[in-house]
Amino acid sequence: MGKNAVHGQNMSREAKRDRFASQEQERNGRSLRVVGIGGVVLLVLVAGIVFFLTRPSGAVMLSSPRIISDAAAAPLAQTAVGAGTDVQLVRAATVGHEPYPLAVAENDVVRIPVSTVADHVAHYFTYMYGDKPIEFFILESADGILRAAFNACDVCFLAKKGYSHDGDTVICNNCGLRFPADQINEVRGGCNPSPLERTLAGDFLLIQANDIVNGLKYF
Numbered sequence: 474m475g476k477n478a479v480h481g482q483n484m485s486r487e488a489k490r491d492r493f494a495s496q497e498q499e500r501n502g503r504s505l506r507v508v509g510i511g512g513v514v515l516l517v518l519v520a521g522i523v524f525f526l527t528r529p530s531g532a533v534m535l536s537s538p539r540i541i542s543d544a545a546a547a548p549l550a551q552t553a554v555g556a557g558t559d560v561q562l563v564r565a566a567t568v569g570h571e572p573y574p575l576a577v578a579e580n581d582v583v584r585i586p587v588s589t590v591a592d593h594v595a596h597y598f599t600y601m602y603g604d605k606p607i608e609f610f611i612l613e614s615a616d617g618i619l620r621a622a623f624n625a626c627d628v629c630f631l632a633k634k635g636y637s638h639d640g641d642t643v644i645c646n647n648c649g650l651r652f653p654a655d656q657i658n659e660v661r662g663g664c665n666p667s668p669l670e671r672t673l674a675g676d677f678l679l680i681q682a683n684d685i686v687n688g689l690k691y692f
Contacts, residue, residue, distance in 0.1 A: 563599045566606035566692040567624055567635035567646075573599045573608065578682035585611065585678045590619060595638035597624060600685045607688050608635065609669050611678065612654055615641050619678055620657035622666035625691035629664060633692070636666055667691060 562572035576583045576598040583600065590596045595612040608624035624635035626645060634646035642651045643666060650664050658668045670684045 563601065563606060565597075566599060566608045567633045570597070570635060573597045576600045576609075576680075576685075578685075581682045583680045583682060583685065585680070587619065587673070587676050587678055590678065595636075595643065597635075600682070602686050602689055605689055605692065607685055607692050609680075609685065609688065610636065610638075610666075611671075612638060612643070612657065614654040614657065616655050618655070619671070619673065620654065621669040621671040621678070621680060622657050623669055623688040623691050624666075625688070626664045626667055627662055630667075630691040 561575045563575045564572050590611045591613050593613050595610045597610045600607045611621050613619050629647035632647040636643045641654050644651050645664050672679045
């Protein structure tokens with residue numbers, strides 16, 4: 474056999490060995506990738522089991538409050554303030570405020586349990602007239618009287634900033650003027666919170682839906 478033939482056979486054997494080695498490396502690489510993925514999955518499963526076994530007893534997953542749009546607010550009469558205990562939140566009509574509980578009328582009256590607002594803290598609500606939000610607040614003043622007003626006044630309502638509460642006063646968020654809480658419903662006009670009529674009937678504060686709708690001009 475000539476030198477060229479021998480040399481060709483050697484080259485062929487070397488090529489086969491190189492191809493076999495390359496295939497073997499590829500197989501090993503795939504195996505390592507599979508092992509790596511399996512290891513990650515195993516670590517995740519172990520971490521989940523450890524968390525489940527070591528979590529505090531009685532721990533529960535809490536869902537976030539449901540926030541609804543203006544357009545979706547009107548049909549929620551069975552799950553809102555005045556019609557049940559599952560309070561829904563609706564986007565505030567004023568600027569920069571968190572969503573407020575949705576107030577819904579039953580037989581044209583919004584009924585708010587006194588026990589939920591008789592704490593000398595301002596409680597804000599949104600009433601939907603169609604797709605139009607109207608905001609009001611209820612505040613027990615130092616004399617123990619529950620007072621109600623729109624979250625707006627005759628002067629600054631165009632700014633849509635509403636009021637904040639500080640001790641025995643409420644503050645216009647637009648101009649900064651302060652007003653005694655015990656003057657709500659008593660003093661009208663100017664930058665005073667625009668009064669909202671209300672009546673006390675046993676354990677409930679009653680507000681007529683028509684009286685709330687009269688405040689639509691502010692929002």
